[in-house]
Amino acid sequence: MTVVVAIGTRKGLWLARSEDRVTWQVDGPHHAMQEVYAVAFDSREGLRLMAGVSSPHFGPGVSISDDLGATWEESSTPPIAFPVDDAALERVWQLQPAPASQPGVVYAGTQPSALFRSSDGGRSFEFVEGLWNHPHRPEWEAGFGGQAVHTIVPDPVDPDRMLVAMSTGGVYRTADGGKSWEARNKGIKAYFFPDPWPEFGQCVHKVAQHPALASRFYAQNHHGVYRSDDGGDTWQSIAEGLPTDFGFAMVVHPHDPDTIFTFPIEADGRRFPPEGKCRVYRSRDAGSSWEALGEGLPDAFWTAVMRDAMCTDDAAVPGVYFGSRSGEVYASPDEGDTWHQVAAHLPDVMSVRATVIPT
Amino acid sequence: MKVTVLIPGVLRNATDGAAHLDVDVPDPATLGAALDVLADTYPALDRRLRDEQSTLRRYVNFYVNGEECRRLSGPATPLSAGAEIQILPSVAGG
Numbered sequence A: 001m002t003v004v005v006a007i008g009t010r011k012g013l014w015l016a017r018s019e020d021r022v023t024w025q026v027d028g029p030h031h032a033m034q035e036v037y038a039v040a041f042d043s044r045e046g047l048r049l050m051a052g053v054s055s056p057h058f059g060p061g062v063s064i065s066d067d068l069g070a071t072w073e074e075s076s077t078p079p080i081a082f083p084v085d086d087a088a089l090e091r092v093w094q095l096q097p098a099p100a101s102q103p104g105v106v107y108a109g110t111q112p113s114a115l116f117r118s119s120d121g122g123r124s125f126e127f128v129e130g131l132w133n134h135p136h137r138p139e140w141e142a143g144f145g146g147q148a149v150h151t152i153v154p155d156p157v158d159p160d161r162m163l164v165a166m167s168t169g170g171v172y173r174t175a176d177g178g179k180s181w182e183a184r185n186k187g188i189k190a191y192f193f194p195d196p197w198p199e200f201g202q203c204v205h206k207v208a209q210h211p212a213l214a215s216r217f218y219a220q221n222h223h224g225v226y227r228s229d230d231g232g233d234t235w236q237s238i239a240e241g242l243p244t245d246f247g248f249a250m251v252v253h254p255h256d257p258d259t260i261f262t263f264p265i266e267a268d269g270r271r272f273p274p275e276g277k278c279r280v281y282r283s284r285d286a287g288s289s290w291e292a293l294g295e296g297l298p299d300a301f302w303t304a305v306m307r308d309a310m311c312t313d314d315a316a317v318p319g320v321y322f323g324s325r326s327g328e329v330y331a332s333p334d335e336g337d338t339w340h341q342v343a344a345h346l347p348d349v350m351s352v353r354a355t356v357i358p359t
Numbered sequence B: 001m002k003v004t005v006l007i008p009g010v011l012r013n014a015t016d017g018a019a020h021l022d023v024d025v026p027d028p029a030t031l032g033a034a035l036d037v038l039a040d041t042y043p044a045l046d047r048r049l050r051d052e053q054s055t056l057r058r059y060v061n062f063y064v065n066g067e068e069c070r071r072l073s074g075p076a077t078p079l080s081a082g083a084e085i086q087i088l089p090s091v092a093g094g
Helices: B009-014 B031-041 B043-049
Strands: A003-009 A012-018 A025-030 A035-042 A048-055 A059-065 A091-097 A106-111 A114-118 A148-154 A162-167 A170-174 A204-208 A217-221 A225-228 A260-262 A280-283 A291-293 A310-312 A320-323 A329-332 A340-343 A349-356 B002-006 B020-024 B060-064 B084-089
Touching (some): A003 A025, A003 A035, A003 A048, A003 A320, A003 A329, A012 A035, A012 A340, A035 A106, A048 A091, A059 B043, A106 A162, A148 A204, A162 A204, A170 A204, A260 A310, A329 A349, B002 B031, B009 B043, B020 B031, B031 B043, B043 B060
Parallel strands (some): A035 A091, A035 A349, B002 B084
Antiparallel strands (some): A003 A012, A003 A349, A035 A048, A048 A059, A091 A106, A148 A162, A162 A170, A204 A217, A217 A225, A260 A280, A280 A291, A310 A320, A329 A340, B060 B084
């Protein structure tokens, strides 16, 4: 079994390969000096690697490779462009292939906050007008990282249903293929507003779902860790047992809807792991209890893990991966029990995705 | 009228390697009009110079006869016959 990990950073993309998920060969940079906030593997037909790239000088785009980075393809015209006259693409924050039942469909979440849909595997995208025209949009604010749709969760079965999350704005859900959207933030606290329980405006950092249990979502918020068991209608805190409720990442085990991973950060005002110790937290009971995972991970780790910088692969015994602002990447071959360093001294890691290469 | 556009090395993969491009600009000839003409032939160059609203990218400089266009009239800067437009990435990043 060969696993490949795509590591998107502020200055390019690196690819790491391993047969045992313990020792790694790393090559890069691809797209040197370009920010890579979004990476995705699309294994529905062959294996396609997609990267949301952005040059500080020459702007954003989407680059595609069908040979694991040996060659890259980028369209001559902008693959994502706002068809309205008051916005222009600043950055691609998320690339999300739809389920296998919708081959070729890929969604992109952007800054400013918008959703785009591709039906040609990510080569070109169409604007999802319904979300842009939402009456709440003028009140969506920019977080420190910018105002962006950073999370896209297509329903595993129904192509008309989807959840997106944005900072700030919160969680929105459609049931009609993107024509109309409803805010779905009941129970998610927005402590930074005079009314901390608004309909929308929450700073949700990441939402994750297991495809076998479409009614359940997990969310890491800007303070607050939540679970919804009713498709996002209501959210309950699952932060008890964690050392802190702040963080960015939220990842679901690929084969077990009850197992989730997160990387707690002390607080909004102290964006370090608690006590500076690098620890992944795992729950095997849908957030009722948590355990710290640190075998092989360092102490004195004064950095943070961003919202898309943690993932799993899709092996039978899945690996877990994360990268840090300090350019370190770690892998666990055993669901988080033990960890090994994949790479160090890279630029700030913004996105990490992993997959088993089909044989 | 004809003007000349100088392409920096980093963007020549979008101009089939060309370092100089002669552009025939319709009246009224402006920097923006010259870029519109370029865009028809070299869309991959255009998307690196301007966003989808045709706004000049912030960290790309356009010197018209040696003067950066933002100290002139930006994309509306008028061009005279034989004008030279030099495109240069600005100093940015870390």
